[in-house]
Amino acid sequence: MLRSRRLALLCVAAPFWLAACSTITPSRNFDAGEAARSEQYTGRFAANYTRYGRSEGVQGSFRWEEQGRNVRLDLVSPLGQTLAVVTSTPSGATLDLPNEAPRNAPEVDSLMEQALGFSLPVSGMRDWLHGRPAAGRPASVTRDANGRPDTLKQNGWTVRYVAWQEPAEGAAQGAAQPRRIDMARDGNEAPLSVRLVIDPKSEQ
Structure with missing residues (x-):
């Protein structure tokens, strides 16, 4: 049960504990041979999910970086502490958590759900x-x-694309960018919904 509440507990942990896990160094590097151009997004997230019959929720900010098929996702608590780093590449995926050994798998969704109680559809x-x-x-x-x-x-x-924002300066004409995205998992799996609010960004 405690594992299913990991992120919520991290968000309210004692300050001295948070200071010890303020940063996480990703253990997986991006695969070579992907597109050199990198794009980044930042914003806020909120996830609501059910595990072991209990409704859980967590929120914070995120940083998303992509380079071809390489992706890195940082999840950060409202207090500014890095909670998890997800790295997904063509050769595999890694989930890095504070004070734990890296977790590796062919894809990252199952890693996140096992460790954190919810997953984001990174691919x-x-x-x-x-x-x-x-x-x-x-x-x-x-x-x-x-x-x-x-x-x-x-x-x-x-x-669901709830809101849009104007294209970044230098972007292709008409290339509007999502501002808010609501995602919900379908089917018979445990209920899971995620809201993303994306910051305006400049063209990289």
Whole structure:
């Protein structure tokens, strides 16, 4: 039960404990041979999930970095302490937690759920953050009056684009960026919903 409440407990832990885990050094490097251009997003997240019959919730900020198929996701508590670092590459995935050995797997979703009680669909988010379905996988998309995705269903998730922001300076004309994304896992698995509010960003 304590493991399912890991992030919530970290957010309210004693200051001296938080100071000891304020940073996490990623143990997995990005794979070579991917696109050299890097994109970054920052913002806030809130996750609500059920585990062992209990409703849980956690919130904080995130930093997302992608380079081709390489992705790194940092989750940070409201007090500014790094709670977890997720690294996903074509060769595998790693979850780094404070004061624990790295956890490795072919993909990261199961790692997150086992350790933290909830998972983020990292492989899908690589495209969903750009307002598009992941290539090569079945998806259904509805669009708003401006032709932007309104609801996207893919990989067992429903993704709702609640708000949009103006394109970054230098971006392609009409390339609007999501501002708020609500995601909910479909099917018979334990309920899980995630809200992302993305900061405005400048073109890298």
